[in-house]
Amino acid sequence: MNMAAISHFTPITFAYLLLIFTISTTTPTASAIDVTTLLSSFQNLSSFASLLTETGVADELSHRISLTLLAVPNQYLSSAEELTRPLPPSSLADLLRYHVLLQFLSWSDLQKITPSGTLVTTLFQTTGRASSNFGSVNITRDAETGSVTVHSPPAPYSPSNATVLSLIKTMPYNITVLAVDSLLVPYGFDLMASETRPPLGLNITKTLLDGHDFNVAASMLSASGVVTDFENDERGAGITLFVPTDIAFANLPSNVKLQSLPADQKAVVLKFHVLHSYYPLGSLESIVNPVQPTLATEERGAGSFTLNISRVNGSVAIDTGIVQASVTQTVFDQNPVSIFGVSRVLLPREIFSKDPTLEPGGKPGHGVVEASNSPEISPPPETPAESSESPSNLLSPPSFREDIRSGSTRRSCIVLALCCIGLYLL
Numbered sequence: 001m002n003m004a005a006i007s008h009f010t011p012i013t014f015a016y017l018l019l020i021f022t023i024s025t026t027t028p029t030a031s032a033i034d035v036t037t038l039l040s041s042f043q044n045l046s047s048f049a050s051l052l053t054e055t056g057v058a059d060e061l062s063h064r065i066s067l068t069l070l071a072v073p074n075q076y077l078s079s080a081e082e083l084t085r086p087l088p089p090s091s092l093a094d095l096l097r098y099h100v101l102l103q104f105l106s107w108s109d110l111q112k113i114t115p116s117g118t119l120v121t122t123l124f125q126t127t128g129r130a131s132s133n134f135g136s137v138n139i140t141r142d143a144e145t146g147s148v149t150v151h152s153p154p155a156p157y158s159p160s161n162a163t164v165l166s167l168i169k170t171m172p173y174n175i176t177v178l179a180v181d182s183l184l185v186p187y188g189f190d191l192m193a194s195e196t197r198p199p200l201g202l203n204i205t206k207t208l209l210d211g212h213d214f215n216v217a218a219s220m221l222s223a224s225g226v227v228t229d230f231e232n233d234e235r236g237a238g239i240t241l242f243v244p245t246d247i248a249f250a251n252l253p254s255n256v257k258l259q260s261l262p263a264d265q266k267a268v269v270l271k272f273h274v275l276h277s278y279y280p281l282g283s284l285e286s287i288v289n290p291v292q293p294t295l296a297t298e299e300r301g302a303g304s305f306t307l308n309i310s311r312v313n314g315s316v317a318i319d320t321g322i323v324q325a326s327v328t329q330t331v332f333d334q335n336p337v338s339i340f341g342v343s344r345v346l347l348p349r350e351i352f353s354k355d356p357t358l359e360p361g362g363k364p365g366h367g368v369v370e371a372s373n374s375p376e377i378s379p380p381p382e383t384p385a386e387s388s389e390s391p392s393n394l395l396s397p398p399s400f401r402e403d404i405r406s407g408s409t410r411r412s413c414i415v416l417a418l419c420c421i422g423l424y425l426l
Contacts, residue, residue: 033061033175035069042168044073045179055093060123061100063335066282068101068120068176070150071168072183080183097123098152098186101137102281102330104173110148110164113141119153124186126333128207134187150180152187160185202337204230208243211331213341216249224263226270229295238278238336239295242307242318244345245328252345256352265351271295272305272320272348278336284309284316284327296348305348318342321349 035058039049048071052058061067072080087095100123117140125135138151152160162180169177205222208214221227230239252258258269274295279287287309296305308319316327325344332339 033064033067035061038169038175038177039071044075045071045168047074047077048072051092052096055089055096057093057096057100057123060097060335064102064280064282065174066102066104066285067123067174068103068105068178070099070101070162070164070180070184071177072099072162072181073165073179076181077183094124094127094129095183095185095189097127098135098137098184098189099180100124102126102333104282105139105176105178106170106172107167107176110139110141111146113139113148115140115143117141117151121330123333126330126338128202128210128332128334130186131188131210132212134189137184150184152184154187160187202231202332204241204337204339207332207339211341213245213247214243214331216246217243220258220266221270224267224270226267229271230274239338240275240277240279240284241337241339242273242325242327242342242346243331243339244273244325245341245343248325248342248344256345256347258345261351268296268299268305269348269351271299272307273342273346275307278338280333280335280338281316281327281330281340284340285311300350304350307346316340318346320346322352323347 036049036053039045039052042049049058052061061069101120102123103120105120117138119133119136119138121136124130125133127135129135134153136153138153139148140151141148148164150162150164160182162182162184165179165181167176168179169175204227205218208218208221221230230241249258258266261269272294275292276295276298290308290310292307292309293302294305294307297303308321310317310319312326318325318327323344323346325342325346327340328343329341330338331341
């Protein structure tokens with residue numbers, strides 16, 4: 001082989017090798033948030049930092065990314081001492097969780113907020129102890145003065161609000177610390193409650209029913225019995241549930257009859273909506289490996305029943321290969337369980353066809369294999385046949401489908417081939 005060719009080819013080979021090896025082996029990681037250390041250099045926030053540490057909320061934040069902390073300076077917190085002193089530890093912790101916004105907001109983001117405001121979920125909302133959306137805050141900006149105010153909904157019935165004083169610290173896109181002039185209290189929060197923390201373990205069905213928009217999913221989970229498996233798994237590595245809203249079920253094509261599926265297939269479809277790992281929203285938004293196995297993957301075999309998760313137009317998108325849904329809300333998020341509402345029912349390609357007419361209102365025979373025609377689920381072949389349909393007609397972007405079809409096997413083959421080339425060129 002010509003030495004000039006080798007000297008020209010080798011750097012390119014190893015550049016590709018390094019790139020593909022990194023993509024193939026990297027797992028989702030995120031910078032841990034050490035709030036205690038972060039706030040230690042700001043003496044005027046020492047009291048607030050101490051409360052975060054004493055209640056354990058600071059430790060909870062170490063597992064998260066993409067959040068905004070509303071910190072109350074000492075001079076303003078002292079005026080609320082009578083409010084916080086009689087609270088039991090669990091209630092005080094929930095009050096502090098209400099000051100943790102599960103969204104990274106830069107100073108420029110605040111300046112773009114409209115007078116009508118924007119609703120942001122807090123860490124308190126994810127505990128399941130906030131009724132309705134009262135665990136969220138509404139942030140508004142006065143167009144004339146430019147002042148930003150955080151309100152406890154539902155305005156104007158809740159008297160609790162705080163004005164943003166200044167930007168303390170920002171670490172894009174990990175955490176922003178804002179100083180506010182008052183301690184916020186969620187609407188309906190019982191300041192005299194002795195203990196609000198529920199017992200260990202989570203009743204997923206009850207949590208969904210309390211969410212009001214997930215009655216169909218709660219009914220199916222309970223009737224199938226798989227909810228017990230989910231609750232058992234939460235005590236291990238944790239779980240992440242993607243739960244379709246009632247509207248998502250109502251918008252299914254008329255020929256998609258989930259209730260008519262055999263019991264074992266119905267259970268597989270439900271398990272297809274669950275990841276056997278705990279992912280808060282920030283981790284989903286920055287996920288490194290988009291192709292994620294589900295509980296159905298564990299039951300039916302590696303490479304099958306996977307979800308492709310990515311960030312599209314500012315939202316978390318979940319692609320099954322024939323359906324793309326988006327995360328619409330956080331229903332529950334407390335390590336080791338996160339539950340997210342999604343806009344569509346996640347239909348696995350191993351059961352349903354890839355016909356492009358898989359849209360709400362589709363006609364029978366167009367877009368979906370009838371339940372009676374799919375009595376048995378089997379893993380997809382190792383080398384699936386290419387569809388004769390135009391990729392532009394499918395519901396998901398070509399990159400999504402390609403990632404799902406290829407899986408880890410194709411990446412491994414490329415890595416092996418490039419390794420061989422690299423070694424040969426040495």
